Amino acid sequence: MVFLLFLIHMKQLAIIGMGPRGLYALEQLLNALSNANKIIGIYVFDATRSPGTGNVWDKSQPDSNWINITERALVGIERRPKIKYSNQTIESFPSYHDWCQFSQNSDEPDTFPARNKLGNYLNARYKSIEIALKELETYKFKKAEVKNINLKNEKLEIITNKGSLQCDDILLTIGHQSTTLSDQLQKWQWHVASHNSLTLFENAYPITQLKSIRNNTNINIGIRGFGLAMIDVMRYLTINDFGNFKVINNDTFETIYYKSKSQDLKLIPFSLDGLPLVPKPLNESTDSWYQPTKEELDSFKSEIEAVSHQTTETDTIDFLTHPIAKIISRVYLDLKSNGILHDLSSSELEAIILNWLNDDHYNHPLIQDSNNSTYQLIQNYIEMALGTIPVSLDYCIGQVWRHCQPTLYKAFSHSNVNNDIIEKVIALDERSKRYSYGPPIESMQQVLALVDADILILDFITDPDIELTAEGWTLKNSNNKTITCSVMINSVLDSPKLLEVNTPLIKDLLQNDLIQPIHSKLGIETTADSYVITPEAKDDAPIAVLGRLAKGSVIGVDAILECFGPRIEDWAKAYVKRLNAN
Missing domain, CATH: 3.50.50.60 (FAD/NAD(P)-binding domain)
Structure with missing residues (x-):
């Protein structure tokens, strides 16, 4: 009682x-x-x-869904100590690294296992x-x-x-x-409702819902979005009864897609800007090129907190962009021959970095030209990640930003600045994720392998016109080339x-x-x-x-x-x- x-x-x-x-x-x-x-x-x-x-x-x-953070970085999932609660003992639980007996030297390629491995842990x-x-x-x-x-x-x-x-x-x-479907997705939903031969997947996940089309033949599949979810979709649909990937160079992860029999599958991804994801550096040694010093991170944190935790009004995000530009400038100068050769001073580099952070259409010889073909851009970024060609300034910006993100997140959360400034900071961080949340090199080699195999079609990658017809979604690019898809997958995360x-x-x-x-x-x-x-x-x-x-x-x-x-x-x-x- x-x-x-x-x-x-x-x-x-x-x-x-x-x-x-x-x-x-x-x-x-x-x-x-x-x-x-x-x-x-x-x-x-x-x-x-x-x-x-x-x-x-x-x-x-499925195993085709890979984690997008290096397994090395999961050192942050630490051991749980023993807890005594209400006369019960909850035993300690090992860290992720101890649980899976993770071991890797700094020159070995970083690993990105299946997400279900971390799920089991x-x-x-x-x-x-x-x-x-x-x-x-x-x-x-x-x-x-x-x-x-x-x-x-x-x-x-x-x-x-x-x-x-x-x-x-x-x-x-x-x-x-x-969230509520966008106007575009609602129109697609209504269109599919009146055409039984068409299929719309409003979300990419769970990825196993795509099993019904995985081994279909003579099929064109449109993929709305060109980010991480697109890679999950692409990999799930192509590791099938008709073919698979094979790494032919263990040093560069160069990959081919071999077909055991003909499928006639076409995957057609597209996005508003058509820009590809940028792979993370090969290993810890290469990644260390972009690591800010402890003193730089401490100063970065202090400069953000001086604005974010005070009541002073600000109408710009200079308190973020200026200190991070200073760090990036130092890192890029220290790259020496590993970066593109130039004779710019630290302050001149900072000005270029700030221009790019403020305008994603800003052009400069040190920055990758987004007018290059998507295939060429992916090749270039892969080689930068491998450390085999000089690194562009935008690649360096993205990797330094990744190393600064934990400090930024800690210093800026529960900020006192006005809500429009909060939105601008978040928007810039989101823009960085093409680089900072980039996939492993092997994922982008798989993209190239599927293009080489004439399965992944990049001709419509940048904001194509889309017409709804009885046959499906007809995409038209700037050269007036068209292709029609009977299946559409939305891989854009709300x-x-x-x-x-x-x-x-x-x-x-x-x-x-x-x-x-x-x-x-x-x-x-x-x-x-x-x-x-x-x-x-x-x-x-x-x-x-x-x-x-x-x-x-x-x-x-x-x-x-x-x-x-x-x-x-x-x-x-x-x-x-x-x-x-x-």
Whole structure:
């Protein structure tokens, strides 16, 4: 009876979403509760097949979906220490590197394994917690999709497809959410509805949905988008009954696509600018060329914080572009013969870098000419990544930016600058991702191999005219050449614009004034400890948000290492502090 009364009066927390970020939040919560000698009721809601992974790292996805961060960089997923909580012991769990016995010297090529490998690690890490807490009445996992959240009598009511539950606090870590279809996709949807012979995939994932067309013959498939998801789509569709890739040079990852029999498959990708992804450097040694010094990163952080954490008004993002241009200029000068030869001073280089950061159409002999053919651009960037030709300034900018991103994300999140400046900073970071989030060299060699095999067609890559016909999507390029596709795959990932998210949970939270956007084009407004800022004249809601939906309040929400970062630790400490205050 005493224990039942204890349970009734115990604070209840629901964690909605158990991907990598939810997993680390749970670990940090348990650790903070243990340190404070507190016990609460914890409910975890997740509808996926493998808790801990989310959809991105789902362990059942095919091996053709590769991770996009070097396995070397996953050193950031550290060991979980032993936790004693509510008379139970959660044993320590190894770091990712120890778990897979990762070992690599600095001259060996970086590895980019299948995403399901990291998924297996994340799921095993979650399971080790669930097994340790399975006897507790105060910990429950619910495999259910949350449809709605209501604030009732100072309690939060969670409504799922299987029932309802009340709690005191909620942590939302739900990752990517679908948004309202663009006008173009809506038109395509309507067109396909009246033409049964045509197929539209509104999203690229889960990639296994494409199994129905994977081995079709005599087929033209359009792919909207020329980014990382396009590569997943391309690889899944071409590793099939008709052919596969073969690396013919282990030093350069030069690849051919061999056909075991004829398929007559054409893949036609296109995007607004037609610019290709840029591969990451070959190995740690080459990557070290672009590494800022600790002093440079410390100064970079201080200069951003001097503006972002103050109340001073600013109408430019010079506080970001000027200090990073200074770092890039130093790095490019230090490249010497590994960069394109020039006789420019540091300040002259900085001016060119700033021009390019402010205008993506800016041209200069040190910058790759975007008027080159897509094939030639990819070849050039591959050779730069290998270190076999002089590096262009734009390649250097992208790699230095990648090394500066963690510092930028930490220094600029929960900034005090106005929302339009926040949007500009995010837009520039997004633009950098063609370089900073670039794929492995082998992926881009596969792109070239498919072009050589006359499967991947790059003739329509830059913003083609698209006419809808009874036969499908007819693409026309600037030379008036046309091709018609009976299948179209949208591989463009929605940005997290809160006002365009169309999942019932988020729409209801907005309608009930429990959340608000930080900017019309961005995500949920939150405090530094991740709790939502409710509209004026509305009661504060005990809801915290970590991850993609908080984009704007925080930046860098898409990186796996950010899922195991200080923001999650800050939330856990803040939650326990609130417990102690009540």
